[in-house]
Amino acid sequence: MIEKKMEIGNLYAFYGKLLTENQRQMIELYIYEDLSLGEISQNLNISRQAVYDSVKRSEKTLQNFEEKLSLIQKFETHKKELREMSLEIELLKTKLIDKNHDQFLDNIIERMNQLIID
Amino acid sequence: MIEKKMEIGNLYAFYGKLLTENQRQMIELYIYEDLSLGEISQNLNISRQAVYDSVKRSEKTLQNFEEKLSLIQKFETHKKELREMSLEIELLKTKLIDKNHDQFLDNIIERMNQLIID
Numbered sequence: 001m002i003e004k005k006m007e008i009g010n011l012y013a014f015y016g017k018l019l020t021e022n023q024r025q026m027i028e029l030y031i032y033e034d035l036s037l038g039e040i041s042q043n044l045n046i047s048r049q050a051v052y053d054s055v056k057r058s059e060k061t062l063q064n065f066e067e068k069l070s071l072i073q074k075f076e077t078h079k080k081e082l083r084e085m086s087l088e089i090e091l092l093k094t095k096l097i098d099k100n101h102d103q104f105l106d107n108i109i110e111r112m113n114q115l116i117i118d
Numbered sequence: 119m120i121e122k123k124m125e126i127g128n129l130y131a132f133y134g135k136l137l138t139e140n141q142r143q144m145i146e147l148y149i150y151e152d153l154s155l156g157e158i159s160q161n162l163n164i165s166r167q168a169v170y171d172s173v174k175r176s177e178k179t180l181q182n183f184e185e186k187l188s189l190i191q192k193f194e195t196h197k198k199e200l201r202e203m204s205l206e207i208e209l210l211k212t213k214l215i216d217k218n219h220d221q222f223l224d225n226i227i228e229r230m231n232q233l234i235i236d
Binding site: 096111118 | 186189192195196199200203206207210213214215226229233236
C-alpha cells in the first residue's frame with residue numbers, strides 16, 4: 001500500500017497539474033496527508049465510494065500520461081547515469097596525485113548530485 | 119515562421135503523444151514534412167481553414183501542457199548545466215599533468231554529451 005502511494009506520488013509530482021482541481025485535492029489528501037479513503041470521505045463529506053472512484057481514475061490518468069510520454073522513465077535514466085558518473089569522479093579524486101583539482105572535482109560532484117535530486 | 123515551426127516541433131517532441139491521431143497527422147505534415155497549410159489542405163482533401171484551426175488548436179494544447187508541467191524547461195536547465203560541466207572537465211583535462219586519466223575524462227565528457235542530446 002505504501003508502495004502504491006509512493007508510485008502515485010511519483011506520477012503526481014510529474015503530471016499532477018494535468019488533473020482537475022477536485023482530483024488534485026483528493027490525491028493530495030491521500031498521498032501528502034496520508035489519509036485513508038474513509039478519512040478523506042469524512043473530511044470532504046462525500047461517500048467513500050466517490051473518493052475511491054476519484055483516486056482510481058486519477059491514478060489511471062496519471063499512468064496513462066507516463067505510458068504515452070515516458071518522461072519519468074527518461075528522467076530516471078538520466079539520474080542513474082549521473083549517479084554513476086558522480087561516483088566515478090569521486091573515485092578519480094582518490095587516484096589523482098595532484099590534489100590541486102580536488103576542489104574542482106568536489107564542485108562537479110556537488111552539481112551532479114544537485115541535478116539528481118532536482 | 120521557421121522559429122514558430124521549431125517551437126511547435128520542440129513542444130511536439132515532448133507532448134505530441136497526448137494529441138489525437140488527427141492532430142498528430144497534421145502537425146507532422148506541417149513540421150516534419152514542412153508542408154504549408156495550403157499543401158496539407160490539398161493533401162488531406164480538407165479546407166485550408168480546417169487545417170489552420172487544427173494546427174492552432176494543437177499548438178495551444180501543447181503550450182498548455184508545457185505551461186502546466188514545465189518539463190521542457192526542466193530538461194533544458196539540466197542540459198545547460200551538463201554542457202557547462204562538460205566544458206569545465208574538458209578544461210581540466212588540459213591542466214592535468216598526469217595524462218593517465220585522459221581516457222577516463224574523455225569517457226565522462228562523452229557520456230555527458232550523450233545525456234545532452236538524448
